[in-house]
Amino acid sequence: MKLDHPFFQNVHVEKVARQLLGQVLITNIGAKVTSGIIVETEAYSFREMGCHAYNNKMTPRNSVMFERGGVAYVYLCYGMHHMFNVVTNGPGQAEAVLVRALEPLDGKEFMMVRSRTDNLKRITSGPGKLCKALGIDRSLNGASLLGDEVYIERSKKVPQHKIKSSARIGIDYAGEDASLPWRFTLQGNEWISRP
DNA sequence: TAGAGGATTGAT
DNA sequence: TCAATCCTCTAC
Numbered sequence: 271m272k273l274d275h276p277f278f279q280n281v282h283v284e285k286v287a288r289q290l291l292g293q294v295l296i297t298n299i300g301a302k303v304t305s306g307i308i309v310e311t312e313a314y315s316f317r318e319m320g321c322h323a324y325n326n327k328m329t330p331r332n333s334v335m336f337e338r339g340g341v342a343y344v345y346l347c348y349g350m351h352h353m354f355n356v357v358t359n360g361p362g363q364a365e366a367v368l369v370r371a372l373e374p375l376d377g378k379e380f381m382m383v384r385s386r387t388d389n390l391k392r393i394t395s396g397p398g399k400l401c402k403a404l405g406i407d408r409s410l411n412g413a414s415l416l417g418d419e420v421y422i423e424r425s426k427k428v429p430q431h432k433i434k435s436s437a438r439i440g441i442d443y444a445g446e447d448a449s450l451p452w453r454f455t456l457q458g459n460e461w462i463s464r465p
Numbered sequence: 466t467a468g469a470g471g472a473t474t475g476a477t
Numbered sequence: 478t479c480a481a482t483c484c485t486c487t488a489c
Contacts, residue, residue, distance in 0.1 A: 312472070320472075331485060349482035351473050368472060398473050440472050463473095467489085477479080 273415065273422045278339030278358050283365035286339075286358045287313035287454050290367055292428035294375060295354075297420045299405040302380050306372025306394050306404070307425065309459045312438045313452040314355070316364040320444035320452075323364030334412040335364040342420055344401070344411040351398030354406050356415065356422070370397045370439075370453075372404075373461040396463040432457050439464070 273293065280286045288311075296305040314321040322332040322345075334343050335357055343355035343366050355366040372394040374381060381403035385393045394400040401407070406420065415421050435451040442448055455462045 314472075322472080329486070345472090346482095346484060348471055348473050349484065353472060355472085370472085392475095396473070438472070443471085467487105469485105469487090471483105471485090474481090475479105476481105 271424045273424055275338070275340050275416075278356065278415070279360065280339070281359055281363075283315050283358045283367060284313040284452055284454075286356070287311040287367045287452065288430075288433055289427075290356065290369070290422070291433060291454055291456055293425050294423040295369060295372060295404070295420075296376075296423060297404040297406060298418055299420075302377060302405070304377035304381050304384075304404045305375040305423075306400065307375060308369055308371075308422075309373050309456045310369075310371035310462045311454050312368040312370060313454075314366050314368065318444065318447040318450060320438060320441040320447050320450070321364070321366075326362075326364055328364070332364065335360075335366050337361055337412070339365075340415050342406075342410050342413045342415060344406060344408050346408060347398065352401035352407050353397050354401050354404075354410075368397060369400065371395050371455075371461050371463045372400050373459065374403075391461075395461050428456065 316326045338361045339358040359365040393403040
């Protein structure tokens with residue numbers, strides 16, 4: 271069963287980030303189905319400086335963050351890596367969850383072809399890498415997660431004690447908000463992007 | 466319209 | 478530790 275609007279339109283983005291752990295991200299692109307279990311996420315909110323939409327400031331890039339929760343926010347980082355986010359809350363309240371790592375499930379072989387590597391461990395253990403493996407690029411920016419190209423299947427619920435929170439990665443510019451414990455990982459999972 | 470910098474990655 | 482690489486935003 272696909273995750274639906276009630277799941278995404280939650281005023282607490284960090285709660286959605288926690289609940290996404292253990293769920294299955296699926297893409298069906300170019301007649302190829304690829305998927306993985308979400309094992310690492312980060313929450314971003316208009317209330318803090320790490321967010322592209324800090325202070326609810328809308329720009330051409332981040333405009334889909336202001337839509338009703340349940341669409342994809344995909345952007346290009348460092349000129350070469352795509353980042354996949356799940357828009358939550360809203361409409362009008364810009365929040366999103368960055369998916370940072372997956373445990374490969376379906377289409378492993380084809381994901382390795384897309385990623386141009388033979389190393390299974392290297393295909394989905396990072397936000398840029400998982401986008402490449404699943405065929406996600408900016409053409410999916412604004413795509414509904416209730417559609418058939420990219421969506422999230424409800425799976426078993428992860429017990430709270432298996433979820434570890436820590437500071438988010440790569441947002442030193444965010445001042446004191448950089449230390450918010452809004453990165454969530456499955457404790458001990460071998461597919462997370464870094465220890 | 467120019468210039469700086471980025472929610473990363475993999476090679477050195 | 479560092480370069481790749483190009484889009485986005487800000488300031489002029």
